[in-house]
Amino acid sequence: MRIAVAADSLDGVAERVVEELRGRGHEVILHGALDPTARDDWAWASEAAARDVGEGRADQAVVCCWTGTGASIAANKVPGVRAALCADAYTADGARRWNDANVLALSLRLTSEVVLGEILEAWFAGEPSTDDADRANVAHLDAI
Template sequence: MIALGSDHGGYGLKQEIIGYLEEKGIEYKDYGCYDESPCDYPVFGKKAAQAVVSGECEKGILICGTGIGISIAANKIKGVRAALCHDVFSAKATREHNDANMLALGARVVGPGLALMIVDTFLNTEFSNAERHQKRIDMLEE
């Protein structure tokens, strides 16, 4: 299951991502926000991050205007490795090398077409399990 979280700036793109997940038959849980009314990204970033850390969800996708604020909020939760990606290469690399468990996107930075390619890459790329990468992840978790 995929945890979703956004603020008002990311709400529209989150709806596009929900359409993609439904088309692919991927289960998700939306932790808010639920419309374009002004709201605070830390609230929803942390809720989605806690769902990933607790094991309720396998991975998460976060969206705000730039992706920066909501990724910072999520990364405050121990065990979260949220990566802000604006291109497919970064999404692939962060899964292979960092075993990132959350993807952050900036709705005002990437359009829906590119965002869906990034989401697809993030969700379908496995961690490499390379010893050097695992060692670095372990260092992050200390």
């Protein structure tokens, strides 16, 4: 997949995210602090990655900031984006399964390398639910 990655700093697992994604065979599009020419403030960096998804240049995105909250809030402002802040694999699995999330938001403060691997494993293994109620919930997001 083509995956846009944004971070507002190179703290914590920011660069590890890129390594993990490339190691899994994904094409990575860099934003924020990961691109020396880009603006690295969290709202701008996350917006850029989310727009890649919303406008079809990327299939999914991973957006990071110290807490993960600003990155997720910014991404969720972009039409077509469903960003989920995940601190563990269970949440990442649920985000893909129940929310059909297409943007993974991470806290650079909280996410260890081990937990990052677990989160990505669950994220890429997870398939969106085909249950009618789940699809109705996801469809309603566009209507809100």
